[in-house]
Amino acid sequence: MTDTPVKVIVDLSKPKGERESIIPLTDEEIAERDAQAVQAEAERVEQEAIEAQKAADAQAGRDALVTLGLTEAQINALLGA
Amino acid sequence: MAYELIETIEVGAGGAASIEFTSIPQDGVDLVCLVSGRATSSSAGGIEVRLSGDTSSNYLQRNLLGTGSGVSSTGGTDTAFQLATNPSTYTSNTFGNMSFYVCNYTSSATKSIKVDLVSENNAAAGFQRLISGHWNNTAAVTALKIFKPGDNLAQYSTASLYKIY
Numbered sequence: 001m002t003d004t005p006v007k008v009i010v011d012l013s014k015p016k017g018e019r020e021s022i023i024p025l026t027d028e029e030i031a032e033r034d035a036q037a038v039q040a041e042a043e044r045v046e047q048e049a050i051e052a053q054k055a056a057d058a059q060a061g062r063d064a065l066v067t068l069g070l071t072e073a074q075i076n077a078l079l080g081a
Numbered sequence: 082m083a084y085e086l087i088e089t090i091e092v093g094a095g096g097a098a099s100i101e102f103t104s105i106p107q108d109g110v111d112l113v114c115l116v117s118g119r120a121t122s123s124s125a126g127g128i129e130v131r132l133s134g135d136t137s138s139n140y141l142q143r144n145l146l147g148t149g150s151g152v153s154s155t156g157g158t159d160t161a162f163q164l165a166t167n168p169s170t171y172t173s174n175t176f177g178n179m180s181f182y183v184c185n186y187t188s189s190a191t192k193s194i195k196v197d198l199v200s201e202n203n204a205a206a207g208f209q210r211l212i213s214g215h216w217n218n219t220a221a222v223t224a225l226k227i228f229k230p231g232d233n234l235a236q237y238s239t240a241s242l243y244k245i246y
Contacts, residue, residue, distance in 0.1 A: 003095060005233060006098065007097060007098050007099045008090055008092065008099065009103060010088055010102045011104055012102060012103065012106060013104035029098075033098060034231065036230030037124070037231025039231070040124050040232070041231075
């Protein structure tokens with residue numbers, strides 16, 4: 001059994017020392033949170049794939065320029081690297 | 082211009098899904114929230130900040146990013162400001178830091194936002210962001226929620242809320 005996640009509510013209308021409440025999330029909030037976790041993981045995987053594709057495209061572009069006869073220095077100057 | 086601390090909160094054992102300041106005093110000019118945070122999972126998504134319970138797509142931001150291996154810029158509109166903090170994979174016991182600034186938080190105009198943040202990690206991977214933001218809502222800021230979707234803020238994460246007048 002896992003502990004129910006909690007949220008910290010700080011009611012600033014109350015005097016100092018009485019403001020903080022630790023409240024367990026409702027079933028609805030937990031379901032929303034679980035859905036967000038799935039979405040966050042999907043976004044992470046998608047972002048990694050995008051970054052990998054960018055790197056592959058950049059390398060393929062460099063390789064193509066080398067094939068055309070450009071030197072490494074010329075390519076760097078061209079790309080502002 | 083003076084900073085006045087309204088409240089500081091530290092997350093206790095077991096972590097917390099969110100910290101939410103409610104009934105924010107309306108006698109300041111600007112509002113600043115300083116966060117020292119760490120997530121309990123390794124997911125890359127960052128923490129988010131939502132104002133006055135507004136879940137509409139009223140949060141616009143433009144980011145300058147550094148990752149430790151490159152720089153980039155991004156931007157967009159979302160249902161909360163998209164920020165960042167240390168994931169659990171970063172060096173143990175390190176926390177990311179963030180300053181979240183709201184201009185004229187009691188006004189009936191839409192609000193300008195400024196954020197700067199850094200992660201802490203004893204490795205090449207580490208991020209920094211400068212963010213110019215806009216909360217497209219004319220309501221006063223009466224509540225501020227810090228959360229990481231699907232995750233917890235780790236124990237010893239802190240949030241301090243200041244008003245500036």
